[in-house]
Amino acid sequence: MRFVIPLMFVVVFLFALVKKKNVYSLFVEGGQGAFSLAVGLLPYLSAVLVLVNLLQESGLLSKIIDFVSPPFVAVGIPKELVHLTLLRPFSGSGSLAILNDVYKTYGVDGYVARCASVLMGSTETVFYISAVYFANTKVKSTGLALPIALGCTFLSCILTCLLCKVM
């Protein structure tokens, strides 16, 4: 697995050379747009991060999570994991920190920790991805994209907690 990416680069570069392409200038040309593409992202990422950090700093986030947790517990998500489930779509580093805490508190091979691991692996930071994908477009409304993605994330969480009981 370690050699897949290096080999892929070498094969493609050499193949391009054989086809008499100017590999050097093609590479530079391709990278040219990278800066503006990434910089266009900054305000969107800031908007998401400012919100998450303000809510976290004030301690409101954990209060909100406590408040809305009953339905999550009702569908089979352990109450230790409601926090992770709700933070996961907003913050990758935040949820990794929670995962770290879960390992410390419950041990790495218990049901709760395995659930948390699978949850982490089978879901994504939905809001962050939406900021990244739509930052450089003029799209005004993302329509059903976000609701569907969030719904699937929720489904994935419920499934995870069931699967970890049997697998």
Next chain:
Amino acid sequence: MNYLWTILICIGILAVAFGGGEVLPVMINSCQQALELTFSFVCVYVVWLGFFNVLKATGIMNFLSRLLSPVIDKVYGKVNQEAKEYLLLNLSGNLLGLGNASTPSAVKAVSILEKDTKGKCSFATTMLFVLNATSLQLLPTTVIGMRATFGSANPADIIAPTLVSTCISTVFGALLVHCFVKK
């Protein structure tokens, strides 16, 4: 998104201010975090977009995307040839676990697909977003690494449930997009 963000941020500001914290430093620090992320993105983008451009010139992607055209048409609907190549790159990046190759290819695909869109995003973009946001990644390498650090007896034994959960939610997401989003 507009109302949700505004209301939540106002609540956040008030809560921090009356909870004895400093609002402005928190906000500015968050932007600093965003800036660091942005710069790390620049580096990832330069390498991968540079590589993609070479790859494109070889004609390999053109050949593969023509070969897999029926599949791409089924999943994403009708899209132009250039977008097809990036959609295919994104898909293979995800499936092969080429980690950070999938984001630049997706961003590139979206920018081609939504070049002239000013209102709602298209079927293909919605599909691309849902597939990526429901996690197409097959090997959860970060989590396995963390479990190993914590001395797990079998760090990789979460792969099976992760695969099942990911596949079901991704297929379900794709079906929802097909049923509810106009092509």
